[in-house]
Amino acid sequence: MTLSRRDFALGAAASAGLMTGGAGFLTSAFAQSGWVPTRDVELVIPFAAGGGSDLLARIVGKIIVEEKLIPQPLVLNNRPGGGGAVGIGYVAASRRKDPNTIILINGTTQITPILNPAARTLTEVQPIMNFMLDDFLLFVSGDSKYKTAQELIDDIKAKPTKTFNFSTGGTTDIMAITVFSRALGKDINPVNFNSGGESMTALLGGHVDGTIGNPLEFMGQLASGKVRALGVFRDTRFSAMPDVPTLKEIGLDVPNFQMWRGIAVPKDVDPAAQLYWQGVMEKVSASPTMKKYIADNVATEAPIVGAEFVAFLAAQEKLYRGLLAKPA
Incomplete structure (x- = not known):
């Protein structure tokens, strides 16, 4: 186009x-x-x-x-x-x-x-x-039963490997899911799309359990409550999202990238x-x-x-x- x-x-x-x-x-x-x-x-x-x-x-x-x-x-x-x-x-x-x-x-x-x-x-x-x-954030839809990263992580760990599907908008998102899976000790299925927009559509449509992406692709949906940010993939919280903890705060050793x-x-x-x-x-x-x-x-x-x-x-x-x- x-x-x-x-x-x-x-x-x-x-x-x-x-x-x-x-x-x-x-x-x-x-x-x-x-x-x-x-x-x-x-x-x-x-x-x-x-x-x-x-x-x-x-x-x-x-x-x-x-x-x-x-x-x-x-x-x-x-x-x-x-x-x-x-x-x-x-x-x-x-x-x-x-x-x-x-x-x-x-x-x-x-x-x-x-x-x-x-x-x-x-x-x-x-x-x-x-x-x-x-940086990267862990997201779920706004109506997800998971209100915190800990709830989601506990459920992933408790269920068989590859039970959970996460949408991706590119290979960098796949990499984020890979390092997240390794930190959890459980594989997550990446469901691949051509862009963050398509990945977002899959999340909002309830076709996946979550996604990992950059804030710029989710800011409008965050503001409207259509998606919920659960965790930050870095050492410090975002000043613009002070209530969203880092994954390291809840004990998950996820590498920074x-x-x-x-x-x-x-x-x-x-x-x-x-x-x-x-x-x-x-x-x-x-x-x-x-x-x-x-x-x-x-x-x-x-x-x-x-x-x-x-x-x-x-x-x-x-x-x-x-x-x-x-x-x-």
């Missing part, structure tokens, strides 16, 4: 501003790169509409267009499937050297090839910038274009709109750029592989 600027409520005036921006885009950082977009820019989202990745991509797109950060129109293109492999495969096959293409990447695009070595995702792109880090979320360009894009997009994304990260989005969704600002982002991802892969390693 291809979505234009109009799909995220930007009017013709904004479009005209983009098309005629001219010298307004030639900041010193961009001028140093020696390159600017020459046609419509395509933001590839290798995940389905409605999930956390899609939501972030639309905020990035909104900022780029409304703040006139590029001199060409921006088009959003959702290409879900395979834990990011379908969308990134599309980029690798047809956009490999195209500097007018940018790609939404996250922890799922890194974990997918760990779980499925035949999949090629993050190695097919050049990371540009990370924006944020998301987070979902990173950022932007890449195709693998073989010229360094000048990489520098240009780095400058654009630094402006996106510094935007008040982005800062509000991160704060509203109980996430953590984590602007990491260029070579530092590449080094960060190497450390993350080591962490993920360690967490997923089968116990001896």
Whole structure:
């Protein structure tokens, strides 16, 4: 599905501003790169509409267009499937050297090839910038009989393995369920969907017993009472959710890990274009709109750029592989 600027409520005036921006885009950082977009820019989202990745991509797109950060129109293109492999495969096959293409990447695009070595995702792109880090929460539906994490954990432990089904919106959620299962000593069945939105629908429809996901995918449902947060996968409680305990508080030794979320360009894009997009994304990260989005969704600002982002991802892969390693 291809979505234009109009799909995220930007009017013709904004479009005209983009098309005629001219010298307004030639900041010193961009001028140093020696390159600017020459046609419509395509933001590839290798995940389905409605999930956390899609939501972030639309905020990035909104900022780029409304703040006139590029001199060409921006088009959003959702290409879900395979834990990011379908969308990134599309980029690798047809956009490999195209500097007018940018790609939404996250922890799922890194974990997918760990779980499925035949999949090629993050190695097919050049990371540009990370924006944020998301922690994980344990959720049940608002009408669930489980009012606390302890009640749910006790029931899981008391019943045969694989009795409970949890929905997932990607491979990072699968990883969260894996580390949760190991801490419990009981396997939970992951029921896999293409996005956090589909995972949420399964939870609200009563098709699964629970889910583990990032706050940004659940904030509206939390506020309305349609879902209930039972436990936090980190060492401290969220200030925005002071009544939700950490799982460690109730004696469950669940390792800490987070979902990173950022932007890449195709693998073989010229360094000048990489520098240009780095400058654009630094402006996106510094935007008040982005800062509000991160704060509203109980996430953590984590602007990491260029070579530092590449080094960060190497450390993350080591962490993920360690967490997923089968116990001896």
